[in-house]
Amino acid sequence: MASISTTAAPKRRTFGELLSSDLRALPVVIALIALWIFFSTQSDIFLTPRNLSNLLQQSTVVGIMALGLMFVLLVKEIDLSIAAIHGVTSVLSAKLIVDYGFSPWLALPAAILIGAAIGSCSARWVNWVGVPSFVVTLGLGLALNGIQLLLLPATARYGLMGTGVEYIAQTTIDGMGAWMTWLIGVALLASLILSGVARRRRAGLEVSTLHGVVLPIAGAGVLGAIVVLVLNANQGIPLPVLIFVSLLGIGGYVLNETQFGLYLYAVGNNDEAARRAGIRVPLIRMAAFAIAGGIAAVAGIVASSRTLGVGVFSGGGVGGGTLLLESIAAAVIGGVSLFGGRGAIHAALLGALVIGTVQNGLNLMGVENEVRLIVTGLLLVLAVSIDKIIEKLTGQQSF
């Protein structure tokens, strides 16, 4: 009835609604803080810059894997072959470098492309034959495990020391360089936010300066500064961490700003609606799997650089081992829904940090591996349960 202005006041939202949108990260952030408080009371070493740098570095491989997997989870599929892709592509690139004398500049990008190609093949199978992705990628993963073993030499290992690949894990950006990196990151974020705000203003739309501009930029700036301070107190920003953060930035842009990102969410929530809207659903699915495969290969490169070689163990060993399980767990614990269409980019970071923290903290306490698996498993179940409860609270079904 009332005359409508273009700045109609937004309705107050319920806490449940906020939990499902803006505050979706709250449970996992609380869990992370609780874990950090707990471990800092259990070990004096936990909060040292050296240990925190380690923790961050340990979290990158799983974090990168989770980041890629997220694209597949968003379209309501799953890729159980990402660990095998990680393994086989890293062994393949090592073979190209060691046996055939390829430059890493050629072999590593090739590994990423092959990873993406493998991912797109599983999507094709899912799209055309209609076999659930769960089965296709489970079988494909085992097949890739076999190929990985075939590619390995009689020694079952390729050493990468002296090939140049080792520099990825060993390179750090310290001192002023680290702060320059921080500055560039904050500037990029600020320019993105400010240009968005300027567009909204030009269009005559309301913008909240505090919530839309000041808080995100200041928040990211302060958080980034703390991380840089801690890392600089050790050896600086490790290159793998920078790779992970860059991927997070690009991923966040794609998911939040682009048409492709929106279509991932649309397909994951209601693929029939997406199809009727003219979205080429099979293509979107294929892109999601290709991204997960390509990014799994990136994680494989980082991992092989850290371990200075590849072998049977690459990609978590046969069946994907804990690497596969922790990658899925990280995405889900971070807040990516297994039921499709929900999850923000920071999920990969938060989830990987939770898993990295549990591993690192329990290690410091001298607790055995078994406990780590139990704790991670319980956290996973807890995270999925929270997801379901939020769904109920807000009445948002994922049909």
Add this chain to the structure above:
Amino acid sequence: MTATDSGGLENKSLPQKSVPLVSMRNIQKSFGSVHALRGASVDVYPGEIVALVGDNGAGKSTLVKVMAGVHAADSGDFEIDSKPANIRTPADATAHGIATVYQDLALCNNLDAVQNLFLGRELTGSSLFGRRIRRAECEVRAREVMTRMRLGNLSLTRPVGAMSGGQRQNIAIARSILWTPKVVILDEPTAALSHSAAQQVADLIRGLADDGLGIVIVSHDIHHFVVNATDRIEVMRLGANAASFRSKDVTGEMVVNAMVGGNEGVNLAG
């Protein structure tokens, strides 16, 4: 129950003042062994609301889905503006000015109203990492349409899954008229709604017809909605047309009789 069999009485074509926007004749469509449409026909005229009624399984949804490009007809004539049209995908239909509000609304619950309104047809610009959505412009357009539909106080930024049935129905209708179609198809628009929400939807649809759009509505709400809020009623039975009425000339009973009349075993075999 009155025993009058009105099945054959009104089966004459009604005089029309203009050429149809869409004309479908003799449409056949089978799903495997199910012969869903057996020569069904419907014409849609500008400014007119035509209701498709019939028992469950009569083929109403299938007929409008063929019109909307969701299913391709097996055979039959499909003309738009008196020219043969080849509509085989939803995008073809949209390109020809045929918009659809599906019974299940086809909304993405995790997206907000603006995203749902523009889904598949976002205003975009280029960027380093793919087509960037011009969100501000989409939002302005969305507000214009919502205001024109007197829905200006509906939140554009909440996920539509958190909204009421009536609000979601309105968003689905707003979405269908965003790209100024010539014909809007609505499948069961009032089925899940309260009486007052259904009345609002009826007003909204009348507004669209008054703007010159042709409206096709599938509805089971014969006694309230169909006889009061539409102009013409096409009765379907077993995949074909059984009768045709002017809404102002009939009562709900007459329409219901035409829906159920003459369904002896003989017809089922045909």
